[in-house]
Amino acid sequence: MDGVDADEFERLVIDELDLLPDEMVDGLENVAFVTEDRPEDGSLDLLGLYDGVNLTERGQYGFGELPDRIILYREPHLEACDTVDDLRDEIHVTLVHEIGHYYGFDDEKLHELGWA
Template sequence: MNRTFGPPPSPAEFEAIARTAFARLPAEFAAHLGDLVMSVEEFADEETLAAMGIEDPFELTGLFEGIGLTEQSIADSGQMPNRVRLFRQPILDEWIADGHDLEHLIAHVVVHEIGHHFGLSDEDMHALEDAAD
């Protein structure tokens, strides 16, 4: 479904879009996700924003929490699983401001945060995006 205009999806619909994007990852990447957890929240909590030095909660659309695959070691056993958090209201705000297809925007945030799971930095991902354009 192409959502470039219209009412925003409900929280349940938004999560379904995000889970569909997650499920569409190529098999060679999906095979390495392990027990990665994805959650959808309205906004990042105050503690998260403060830890990241972000004052405006609309500035954070997603967050990877955990240890990237390239940094993991045997000493990390017993850690919580890696997690991708998506923040619904900031993503919807960006969707409204930019007019992009919502499913594409959500998939972009999902892929970006999963990129951190694979050990890619923001700079690495921006370079890959620029090369693909």
């Protein structure tokens, strides 16, 4: 899929983030949502990444640390999608997946909760 620049992709991510259930996003603390063109290794295999310390592994946290980051990669998303609707759906799935990692959930737990 072509024609979605970095600004438009970021808007789509924000739109999808706003649509997520309150119980999923209300507990997020010290997390920045970031969009980048592609992962550092240049691959198109990774749609998103949770970069931080999940809640189940935190001790004293939140006192001056840089925020955790949830990164969504634009080019891999565009490569995986044919339409803007497909792109929105994939962004949604990626957000839910990475937020789940913030909470310390594995893929099985995400499915149990109906988040994946």
